[in-house]
Amino acid sequence: MAEPNVVTKEDLVESAKRCIVEKGINKLTLKSVGEGAGVTQGTVYYHFKTKDKLMIEIVNDMCESSWNHLENVNKESKDQGFKWIKTALQSAYERHTKNSFYHHLFLSLITTGLNNDDVRGQMGDLLKYENEVLQKQIQSFIGTDELYGISTEIWSVLWNALIDGLAIQTLMVEDLDIEKVYEGIELLLVKKMDNM
The missing domain is CATH 1.10.10.60 (Homeodomain-like)
Structure with missing residues (x-):
């Protein structure tokens, strides 16, 4: 040993x-x-x-690795917006597959956090981190702090909530075609980017 x-x-x-x-x-x-x-x-x-603290470390590790990868994609891409969106959506989609354990852990910790102030605080910090990184990424390819009159801070919270909400749907709705949902999101985002 x-x-x-x-x-x-x-x-x-x-x-x-x-x-x-x-x-x-x-x-x-x-x-x-x-x-x-x-x-x-x-x-x-x-x-x-505790097992909860271990689970938080796992979620933090996976989350930070994913966001670091997306930041690198954004830095390396000449066509930042489109490539970043596709990569971000692919990363989120992979977390929503039935075999992925990320959202099982994440949502278990969210549930625990409803009755545990320490876990709630740590998960809140993780969500703030994700929102800040997402806001920075959005600003980097739209070049402004607002999109359609809404701040990038609000956009980041909305998109983060959308992805986490889809995780709940994927885990709870057995026949949800998550692949088609993500195709629709990508189509919507790419069309919006084309009109900017």
């Missing part, structure tokens, strides 16, 4: 992701994460204290 000071929080987050992919979200425990990382449950507890 590895020594506690040898394993990092990042190692444990990766172990937790593997556990979820291999065994499902319901089998995620501090013990299973420790076993996957070759350490004791106590070592995982030392880093996270």
Whole structure:
């Protein structure tokens, strides 16, 4: 077994992701994460204290990786708006597939946050982070702080809420054709960009 000071929080987050992919979200425990990382449950507890804190770290890690990728796409693209929209929608769509565990974790934490001030605060911080990054991305390709008289701050909140709302629909409505929904969103956004 590895020594506690040898394993990092990042190692444990990766172990937790593997556990979820291999065994499902319901089998995620501090013990299973420790076993996957070759350490004791106590070592995982030392880093996270609760399963909720571990789940928040997983969601934060996935969220930050996704937004960093989108920021890089925006920086590298000559046709920033269209490419960024397509990449952002593809990233969101992949989180809405039945096999994706991101929104299962995210929505579980939102539900927990309704009765847990610490979790609510951390999830609120995550949503603020997402809104700020999204606002910055929108401003970078429209070149202004308003679109159709609405601030980019409000647009970022609306689009973020739309994606999270679609996650609820995907998880709860069995026959929802999420692929067609995303095709419609892309068509709407690209037409709006063409008219700008």
